[in-house]
Amino acid sequence: MPSNSHTFYPPAADAQPLSVYTERLTKRFGSFTAVDAITFSVAQGEIFGFLGANGAGKTTAMRMLCGLSKPTSGCAVVAGYDVARYPEKVKQSIGYMSQRFSLYEDLKVWENIRLFAGIYGMGKKVIASKTEQTLAELGFEAERNTLVKALPLGWKQKLAFSVAIFHEPEVVFLDEPTGGVDPATRRKFWELIYQAAERGITVFVTTHYMDEAEYCDRVSIMVDGRIEVLDTPKALRQRLNAPSMDVVFQRTVEKP
C-alpha cells in the first residue's frame, strides 16, 4: 500500500473523556481497502456525524466500532474497550439503531422494550420503572399495548431510538436513523438525540440528509476509505467557502 499522510484529528476544544478513539484503523477485504487507516476521536456526550457517499467505507468502519468485525490493522477503543480484544464488552456498552429501524413489528410497544432491555441484562424492576418513564417522555402511554406495525413511521423511529438507549449505553450508533421521513419529523427525532447527548450519551450518527449534518457537533466526511475532512459544520462551511453542508459534502466527495 502507498503510504498516505494521515492527519490526526484532536477531540473538540472543550476536551472531555473520549468515547470513541481510533488510530490508523484499517479493514481490507482481499486487495480492496474498505477503511484506510482512519484516525479520529469522539468526546463523551458529543454528537458526531459520520458522512460519506455509499461505498466510502462508513458501514465497514461502524461495524468495527460495534465489535462486529475485526480490524485488519490499527486499533479502535470504544467506551474504554479495545474492539478487537473485548468485542463483548464493547457490545455491552453501546446502543445501536439500524436504518431499517429495527424493532419487531408483531410485538407490542412494551414487549419490544422488555425484550431489548432483557437482552442487555437489565433487571425486571429497573425495566418496569424505566418503561413508564420512557413511555411518558415519548407521550406513548396510550400506545403501550399497540403492535409496533400499527404506529406511524416517525413514531416507530422515536421508539427505536428510545429502545437503543434504554440501557443507558455510553455510545449509541445510529445508522441512517431517519430514512424516509419528512424534515419536520426528523427535527422531532433530533430533539431526542439532543436530550440523550445532554445526559452524556455519545451519539455516532450516519446520515444522507445534510440538514441533519448541520445538527451535529462535528462532522466527518469519508471518501474512498479515508476521512477527507473533519470539523464542526460551521468551520467546514467557512473552510470550503460553502453556503451549506450540502455544498461542503458535494465538494469534498467530488474532489478529483
Next chain:
Amino acid sequence: MSHRSFQFSIFHFQLVKKEFRHIFRDTRSMLMLLLMPVVQIILFGFAISNEVKSARVAVFDPAKDAFTARLTERLHASRYFDVARQLGSAAEANEAFREGRADLVVVFSENFGENLWRTGEATVQLLADATDPNQAVTLTTYASSIIADYRQELLAERSIPLRVRAQVNMLYNPQLQGAYNFVPGVMGMILILICAMMSAISVVREKETGTMEVLLVSPVKPFTLIFSKLAPYFALSVVNLATILLLSVYVLGVPVSGSLLGLTMLSLLYIFVSLALGMLISTVAATQVAAMLASGMVLMLPVMLLSGMMFPVENMPAILQWLSCIVPARWYIAGVKKLMIEGLPVALCLQEVAILSLMAVAFIAVSLKKLKNES
C-alpha cells in the same frame, strides 16, 4: 456506566418468549405448520401407496359350474377385489373398461369345470386396463396368486402324492401393506421439510427486517441466539411428531413394534438436525422466498430420491449411495424402520444416532461461524 457481567447461557428467556409470540401472532402460518403434517401423511400414506384395495372385478362366466362359482367367491373374499358384476358376454368387457366400471375382468372358458375335471386343465383369462401399467400388473399378479392357491387346493383334494408347494413368508410386513413402507419415509420427509423451512424462514425474516443486525450488535452470544431461536420451533415440531405418530398408528394402522421411547428420542434428534439444517440454509438465503424454495424444493428431491424412501439405497449406483450418506433423512428413515417396523432394540440404531448427532454438531458449528461473520 455500569457493565453487567454477562453469563453464558444456552437460552435467553426473553428471546425464546419473543419467538413464541412471533409464532402465536401469525395464526395462519401456525395452523399451516400444524396441519401440514396431517395433510401430508394422509396424502402420502393413502394416495401414493401402490397397493390395491377393493379393485372392481367383472366376471364373464359361461360355464356357471361349481368350480367357477368357488373361484369367483375366492376373488370376492379377498380384500383386494370386489366382484362387482357379471357380464352377459365377453364383448361387454370392453364396455365395462370404457365406462370405468371395472378394473379387472375375469373370463372363464366355456365348460371350465368339465375341462378341469377331465383334463386337469382349464383356462381363465384375466383382462386388465393397462393404461395404468403398474396397477394392471399388480391386479393380475394378485388374481393369479389367488387362482394358483385355488389350484393347489384342488390338487390337495385329488390327493396326488407328489406335489411341490412353495411357501412364501413375508417378513415384517406380512399383509404386504403399503403403509409399512411409506410411514418411515413420510415421517423422514415431513419432519425435515417443515423443520428446515421453519427455522430458515424465521432467521431470514429477521435479516430482511434488519432486526438480526440489532441482535448481533447486542451482547447476546450467537450460540444463545441460535438456540433461543430454535427452541420454540422445536416445541412446535414435537407437536407435529405426536400428530404424525398418532396418525400412523391409528389411521394408517402401522403400530410401533419397537421401543416408543427409542423412536421418540431418535425423532427428537432428527428434528434438531433438521432445524439446524434450516439454520444453515438461512445463512445462505437472502430472502424469505429463497429460504422457502431452498428448504422446500431443493431439499425435497434428495430426500425423496436418496433417502431410501422410494428406492432402496442398496440398489443405487455406488456414487449415489455415497451421496445418500449426507442426506439426514436416510439415516433417520433407516432408524425408524428398525425401531418402528422391525421392532429391533435401540442398541442397533447406534450408527444412525451417531451420524445424526455428528450432522447436528456440524450444521450448528457452520451456522455459528457464518453468523459471526455476518455482514
